[in-house]
Amino acid sequence: MPIKPQLIKDVIIKSVSFYLDKKQNDKDFQILDLLIPREREIRSKVGGLETSLGKTLWEPLAKAIAEDNVFKVINKDLPCPTNIPAVLQDAPSQVLNSREARNNRFDAKSSLENIKLACATFIDDPIEKYKKAPQGNGVDIWLQKTMLIIF
Numbered sequence: 001m002p003i004k005p006q007l008i009k010d011v012i013i014k015s016v017s018f019y020l021d022k023k024q025n026d027k028d029f030q031i032l033d034l035l036i037p038r039e040r041e042i043r044s045k046v047g048g049l050e051t052s053l054g055k056t057l058w059e060p061l062a063k064a065i066a067e068d069n070v071f072k073v074i075n076k077d078l079p080c081p082t083n084i085p086a087v088l089q090d091a092p093s094q095v096l097n098s099r100e101a102r103n104n105r106f107d108a109k110s111s112l113e114n115i116k117l118a119c120a121t122f123i124d125d126p127i128e129k130y131k132k133a134p135q136g137n138g139v140d141i142w143l144q145k146t147m148l149i150i151f
Contacts, residue, residue: 009025018100020049062141070146071144079132083122
């Protein structure tokens with residue numbers, strides 16, 4: 001299904017307006033207020049907006065597009081197994097660090113093998129209990145694809 005430009009426009013306007021309305025009441029003193037007050041205010045708003053785009057723009061936009069394309073947005077935390085192996089828990093940061101260092105240690109094939117190896121521990125120690133994911137290690141957007149069957 002094509003993405004609707006009006007949907008994107010509406011989410012962006014709502015997100016940016018919400019951010020700027022919230023910032024309207026922030027009046028902390030900055031030394032640059034004495035030197036270049038207008039420029040400091042603009043830069044502060046732009047920098048803050050850049051920082052907040054993940055939660056205030058990109059997540060709502062992704063959710064709106066998903067819902068418009070027959071996905072269900074699950075609005076609860078995705079739990080993690082209580083017995084998750086350290087090798088699996090550390091895998092995302094290892095891949096990220098490798099990519100940032102540009103050492104090409106993790107390509108698609110080696111990443112898949114590492115994930116399979118780490119998940120193999122669940123054969124001997126199956127997942128029986130779940131807990132809340134640690135701060136910073138959760139899922140930002142949890143989507144479920146609904147099947148539409150037309151006869």
